[in-house]
Amino acid sequence: MKRRILLVEDNARLAGMLQTFLESLGHEVRSLADAEGALLLLGQEKIDLLVLDLKLGAMNGVELLQRVRRNPELKELPVIIMTGVFRGEGYARAAAKLGVKAYLEKPFGKEAFLEAVKGALAPPPVKRELFSMLLDLYHNGKSGVLQLGGGTRVVLLAGEPASFSSPRFVPFLVAEGHLLRSDLEKYPLSRPGKLPLCEAGLLSYDELQEQSRLFLSRILIEAVLQNQPPQFLPDLGAIEPPLTPLCLPRLLHQAAKQGSDRFAAGSFLEKAAPLYPLRTQQYYRLANLLGLGPEEIGILEQLGQGKKVREIFVPGGTARQAWFLDFLVRMGMVNLALEPGEDLDTGFPQKMLFNRPIEEVVEVEVQAMSFDDLVDEVSDSIDLAVGDTGMAAPLSASEIDFEQEVQRDYAAIQNKNYYEIFGLTQGNFSFASLKDSYFSKTRQYSPEKFMQLSGDTLSRAQDVLSHYANAYNTLSSVIAKERYDEMLNANVIGLAGRQDDALQARIQFQSGKVFLEMEDYNNAERALQDAYTLDAQDSQTSAYLAWSIYKNPANHGSQVALEKCRMLLSKSLQMGRSAEAFAFRGWMLLDEGRDGLAEGEFQKALKLNPQEQHALGGMRLIRERREAEKKGLFKRIFG
Incomplete structure (x- = not known):
């Protein structure tokens, strides 16, 4: 022709x-x-x-x-x-x-x-698309070998890439600087395969696994982007170690994202503009396997809202993200319907969608938690033998002595300021003497003895420990101590507990921050809870209280504590946008594995305060994670 x-x-x-x-x-x-x-x-x-x-x-x-x-x-x-x-x-x-x-x-x-x-x-051959073939193998859980160009064999186990053999692997290691040609000549490999690289001492096993995984990701993404003619053999044959399993849906998403600059968004949107995108049951099965960014999650937020495609992707704005909707359609996660409709149900129990917009939790009032609340919380798992007088047995001599000690301590803290409680003055104050006095006074209040108390004695023991903690928190913080000294000298805080609530709230707030820095999360939570009780409308207090609850190991695994943190951060941001609240929420998202949303929160924090340390630390961790994968998963394959 x-x-x-x-x-x-x-x-x-x-x-x-x-x-x-x-x-x-x-x-x-x-x-x-x-x-x-x-x-x-x-x-x-x-x-x-x-x-x-x-x-x-x-x-x-x-x-x-x-x-x-x-x-x-x-x-x-x-x-x-x-x-x-x-x-x-x-x-x-x-x-x-x-x-x-x-x-x-x-x-x-x-x-x-x-x-x-x-x-x-030559006209392009009529061939099955590699993307679709891999997706079918994944859904059907097929095992076998995928033959790629250049003599590369990829082993699939239950539909997911798990290992490979390729003559391109050693040149890849040389090109990436992990092997020297001179070393290969000096220490030739004893047999075919990848493990001899470890046997010869050219790579550690961990490095071999990491580089194998990066190479496997790279060649598969490259094959999908080039749409190499697929050839699948159901017979596994020999599997070359080490195993380097990959998540196929995540890999296909990365391939689609890397090829987005070549995606014909205009022609796709022209065809799809009048249609309605609706989630399928497949959406819920695959969504938690993907690592999505803020823009992609923003698109997810608009699905199922009765909007046509043309209303979601506006020219010059999100139109460049049209590849993502095409990806969802190709994955079977979204259908494009002629008429508006409802998203399908999950079809199975699902606790959480990780790739979802950030929810603004409806505010509920947070009540201070007393010692009695703590006892109620664990009472179902404790068998208490209570007699007529509230005790299982008569008090021993040591228990009577401890009750008397509590009464003496309670009387001793009355009408005393924080220095006097520890036998100190502003003139002879030192952190060493404060620490010695604090631990000397609190050491006798062991949990075993505390649980033996009841009635008024228990209430007074709580007051004693609360006074000790408040005094120590305040005096151990340079900022809080200076403010406290100012108030003492100005007679703003008097004796016998005559306090201004707002000022005392600031003292407790500063004390809580100090304990957070010391990673003493129990005392931090107590101090910040006291500050919140005194001033529940302070956005900084709400944010830091949420963070102290979240960081306290005693609250790990508690859904109630987690929801309380979310509510406090939402309340903080409703009262006033603070860098700390955004940063704390970012870390919670990061711990959930929602890196894209976490990065958005850190960026909001740094926009308000470029030096916010929690946000800087979060961004640093995200960069380190990406750096670890840059040679494969997030590297441009032709760069």
Whole structure:
């Protein structure tokens, strides 16, 4: 079949030879020596194939190729590259990213050129899409071997990639700097496979596993983007260790995201614009396996709202994210319906969707928790033998002594300021003496003795410990101590507990922050709860109380405590946007594995305060996670 071919080559002798050869094949050839003229011709005439030299005049072949690909009418034009300068696999991969059909390094032979031309002009073979094939294998839980180009074999176990063998793996390690060619020559591998790299001491086992996983991710994403012809053999055969299992839905999402710059968003949106996207049951089975970012989760939020596709993806805004809806449709997670409807139910029990918008929890009042509340909370698991007088047996002498000690301590703290409680003054104060006195007074209040008390004695013991903790919290914090000294000197805080609630709330707040820094989360939670009780409308207090509850190991695994944290942070942000509240919420999301949403919260925090340490730490952790995967999962495969 006769085709129109544009040949762009500034070497007149080579251009003449190639033109003669192409015309002998029955093609019509236009030959030009400059990129400017070629660009003009491409805009005027229909061309079936562009044969392009990279080293031209004012405009080189690379720039011409980029302009061709930016033109919607030329983006599918087959291109063959010829070059004598830009040599190597890296250039070839970069050219392939721009849709180049063949990359010929000069000098090349007639057979190689003929094969390149035939391949570029040949109609695309009718073949099954690799993306769909992998998804079918995953859903059906098939095991076997996927044959890829270059002699690479990928083993699938129950539908997921689990191992591979490839002659490209060692060159990959060399190219990435994990192996030296000189070491390979000096310490040749004793047998085929990957484990001999560890046996020879060239890689540690952990490093081999990590690099194997990155390589497997890279070649599969590359194969999906290039839509390599799939060949699946149900017979497993030999499995080359180590096993490096990957999550296939997550890998397909990464491939779709990396190929988004080549996704034809315009044509997709033109077809899908009048349709309604609705979640399927498959959505709920796969959603928790994906790692989504804020923009993608923002799109999820608009599904099932009675909106058409054209209302979700506005030009110049989220239109560039249309690839994500296409991905959801291809995964079977979303249907595009002609009429609005309801999302399908999960069809199975599901506690949480990790990739979901942040919920604003309806505010409920947080009540202070007393010691009695704590006893009620665990009473179901404790068998209490209570007699007529409230005790299982008469008090022993030691128990009577402890009750008397509580009464003496309670009397001793009356009408005393925080210094006097510990036998100190502002003049002789030192942190060492404070610490010694505090632990000396509290050591006798052991949990065993405390649980023996009841009635008024128990209430007074609680008051004594509360006074000790408040006094220690305040005096151990430099900021709180200075403020306390100011109030003492100004007679704002008097004796016998005559206090201004707002000022005392600030003292408790500062004390709680100090204990958070010391990672003493029990005392931090107590101090901040006292501050919250005194001033429940302070946004900073709400935020830090939520953080102290969340960080306290005693609350781990408690859904009630977690919901209380969420409510407090939502309340804090309703009262006033604070960097700390955003940062704390970011860490909670990060711990849930919702890195994309967590990053959004950290960014909000840093916008309010660029030096917010919790947000900086969270962003640093996210960057470290991405850095660990950058050579595979998040690396551009042609970079």
